Amino acid sequence: AFYRDLYPAPGSLVTGEQLQGKELSYNNIADADAAWECVKSFDTPACVIVKHANPCGVALGKDAFTAYQKAFQTDPTSAFGGIIAFNCEVDHVAAEAVGKQFVEVLMAPSFSAKAQEVLKGKPNVRVLHIPMPVPTGNCAWDRGHNMVDVKRIGSGLLMQTADNHELQLSDLKVVTQTQPTAEQLQDLLFAWKVAKYVKSNAIVFCANGQTRGVGAGQMSRLDSARIASIKAEHAGLSLQGTVVASDAFFPFRDGLDVVVDAGATCVIQPGGSMRDQEVIDAANERGVAMVFSGVRHFRH
Template sequence: MKRALISVSDKTGIVELARDLDNLGVEIISTGGTAKKIQEAGISVINISDVTGFPECLDGRVKTLHPNIHAGLLAMRSNEDHMKQVEELNVDLIDLVVVNLYPFKETILKEGVTREEAIENIDIGGPTMLRSAAKNYQDVAVVVDPSDYSKVVEEVKNNKEVSLETKFYLCKKVFEHTAHYDSLIANYLIKEVGDKDLPDTIALTYEKVQDMRYGENPHQKAAFYKEVGQTKGALTSAKQLHGKALSFNNINDTNGALELLKEFDEPTIVACKHANPCGVGSASTIFEAYQKAYEADPVSIFGGIITANDEIDVKTAEAINNIFVEIVVAPSFTTEALEVLQQKKNIRLLQLDDIKTKQPDEAIDVKKVAGGLLVQTVNNKLLPNEELEVVTDRQPTEAEMKDLLFALKVVKHAKSNGIAIAKDQKSIGIGPGQVNRIWACKQAIDHGREHLGEDSLKGAALASDAFFPFDDCVEEAHKAGIKCIIQPGGSIRDKDSIEACNKYGIAMVFTGMRHFKH
């Protein structure tokens, strides 16, 4: 290795690297601020303009875009014609490139950043050099990550060069890095345009948060990645206060609970198991809300996940500690509550500021299918803009309407086909993920009977995520003593369900909005 080109925005460790290379007899070419920092450390540097024979210009926009640089990077040492040409052109070969890019991500994440600022921080010369060097990885080592500096120095120190295996590893990292960089730019520009249609091509980019011990099952590999950008209220922004690392299933299940929790403004507890709600309660205090959620299903909450949209106090913490739960997520915990909960070694405690913040309407939901992706905007609405339509003779009372909307929020976040039953702002029974609606309805009713008794269903509200194809769900609701129903409507047999409701004095409301969740 004879010659290195160094040009970095993130100057972490760059002086130490330059000094090591200089001690190994490697000639250093550099640009602008990088050259100045290296020179100030007393290390000899050749300015890029001395190599190109052309001054840096246009406020530094043009400095490395020159044949003397890219011929020195792209010339294949094993190709006799290439070697002959660079000799005739008096081009010196470059053996090592150390480049990281303008801080585009950091720029767009700043509060109040302008489009002009963002565009100015799109690097042009840096990615070009990286790609040139990486394409010729057999002959050029290219480093984009400061954590690889020591590896390169050690190999040069021990072997006078970087091994082919390491060069290929570095090449891979370059194209990962530039793909991520370009995806950030593309996604930023898509948002700037504000197009309501989904783009013709989609480039999703995420950054790894952690490797996981395994995926849904022990034989599956897994990792957790986060979006780049503002993720207020998302699990990726949570601060873990206690307990071991979250598993793949922990994260998936907790996310499901959080999405339902965001439907509520009043103090609410959502208990979740396998990404489905198992107990939901709203009240004037978080302790009362917890009592309701626990009573809704004291069996399923065991080993489950609890999310709260208000501070966990010591009274609530003591109640939670009476059972085994995997995770508790809240915007805050009192000092006394933390002391109580931390007595249990295996519980995970997560603090999530802005826990009520929903995803923006333009956010996307992605489902991976074999060979492709299904992409849609997030389901942020509960009801359409139009007025709700009461389709029965009997109107729901104010209290019943409140319970209907509560049940609708719950069923929106249960897997389809789904039915949710609620009373007094507490889930009574939830029937998620059934292959037909009557099974979901019977499951929700049986669940309420088992855990809360027959009387819990009398006067309760029932919500369905999609229309009733037959009147059988109304029949079951009547037998259980349910007095009001909310559903989208839209079946060719709506009339049958309406007539059955009128027959039994049940109030039924159509929303005109379906909430399938698969």
């Protein structure tokens, strides 16, 4: 069963309507929520592809089609049978592109008339129309985010304040001799936002508003870094000159060395490790820029 809050946050998944397709399953709903929460956090046209509750491709673009192309390019294999979310109108060009792959759920704030005609040819695709939140205040709820995270555990409920901090450029602390460029700073904010929705341990390579490799849900941050670089290699994407987001601090320099060896030249991480200075020294030794966010994500 799928229950909704008496007073749902504006623009949340439960405020949408299903336009076509089979009934949503338990996993469909959970994955759709992960995709929608991620995509609606961007202010420019964006596409998010989710598989098993983790983003496998996220990108910004001038329109839905461009954003989809870039997101799909990150990990075409994992995108098969995925959940796709847009924060902008889906036109017939984007709908036709999406229709070429196997999709479980497709969601957007609007679909053009031509796009709806295209999607009717894919009757099994679950198509959801969800309005984007219209901010009416400064609190997270007004921006469409839940204020509390709730998780069911054995005979109880686990609750905590939701991870709703919106990182700004002014929050970043450069800790290395090398300074990030203006372009890198924008990609750092993008990568950090994506990392929020990737299960920990999360490592996200990005460049030009596009994920290039995502390492998710590993018990070792080192393994997540390796997997992210392997994913990029399999997708034929270069990691040279990319930025990297780590959802929690690097406890040792080895994780930093892995991402730099892969091609990253700029890193964002929370900081706060007992060995922060060791990692900072390693970044200076390797000639890369690194910034501390001062907050961590740690999605579970």
